[in-house]
Amino acid sequence: MVLTRCLWRLPFTACRDTTRLVKAAPWNDPRIVEWSQLLLDSYQRWIGNELIERTGDAAAQAQRLFEVSFVVVSHGVEPDPVLNYGNQAALDLWEVSWERFTTTPSRLTAEADNRAERERMLAQARVQGFYDGYNGVRISSTGRRFVVEKAVIWTVVDVAERPLGQAATFSLWKHAVGS
Template sequence: MDATYRKTETTLRTDPDFFRLLSNSYSRLLGKPLVPEHVPIEDAPRWLYESAPFGLLAHNTAADPVFVYGNLMAQKLFEYDWDELTALPSRLSAEAPDRNERQTFLEQVERDGYVAAYRGMRVTRSGRRFWIDNVVVWQLHDDAGVHRGQAALIPSTSGE
C-alpha cells in the first residue's frame, strides 16, 4: 500500500483500485462479498466509504503501520476526520495496556490470513473506551500476491 495505494489519501476514499484490493482480498479469504450484491460495482467504492453500516479501517505495511483508509462510520467511531485518521499509527487505536494483545492478534491474522469474531477494547480521539465486537480482520494482498496491509470490518461496538 505504501507506494501503490498511498496515492493521495483523499483519493483512496472512493478509489476503484483500492476498493478492489479491499474487496478482492476479503472475498478471496472469506468466500463472500464485502459489499452487498445489490450495490452496482461502479457505486461500490462510494457505498463502502459513505453508506456502509459498519466501520472499515485499513493500515499499511510500515514497521509502525499507519491507517490509510477509514470509512465514515470508522471516522465516527474513533472521532477522527479523514486527515487525522490517515496520519494515525494504527497502534494508537488501542490504549497502551491493550497494545500487546492487539499486536499478538495482528500476528495471528498475518499467519492465518484472517480472523473473524474478534473482540477488543479501543479508544477514541477524546479518550473514550469502547469494545469492538465480531470484527473481521484480514490480510490485504493485491492480484500479484503482494502484501499491502491489513483491514478490519467493525460491525458492532459496545460501551466499556
C-alpha cells in the first residue's frame, strides 16, 4: 500500500497526523478527478479567476481541491439534487463521511425554515451562472448549526456549456450560539 503524509483527517481511514492510505481518498477516483476539473473550469468561466492554483495534472489538482482549507461542495441536476462532491473542509464542517455526504439530498444541508431562501439563491445562480455573497444558516449531520458568510455559488457546465449541477465555496463560517 502506498502511504503519504497526512494533510487532513479522513473520516474513513486510520489517519492520524503522519500517514494516510492514498487509495482511500475520494479525489483518487477518476470520476472525481473529472468532476473536479469541471468544478474548476466552471468557476473560472463564471467568476473569472481560479479557485485554486492549477498546476500539475488533473489528479494533482483534484487532490489540491480536496485538501484546501475552504469549503467546496456541489450537487447534480436531479429533480431533488443530491450532493456529489464535498472536500475535506466540507466533510469536517458537516461532520459526515464522504459516503454519507455524497448520498444526501442537498436541500437537507439547510433546515426546512431556510430552504426557500436557499432555493431563491440557487435559482438566481442558475439564471446568471453564479451568485456572489450568499449568507445563510446550514446544519451539520449532527444537528449543529453554522452561519455561512460570503459564499459563491456557480453553475457547473460541461465543454458544451450544458448545466451539470451547481457548486458553492466559502471560507467564512461561524457556529451558531448553542450549537
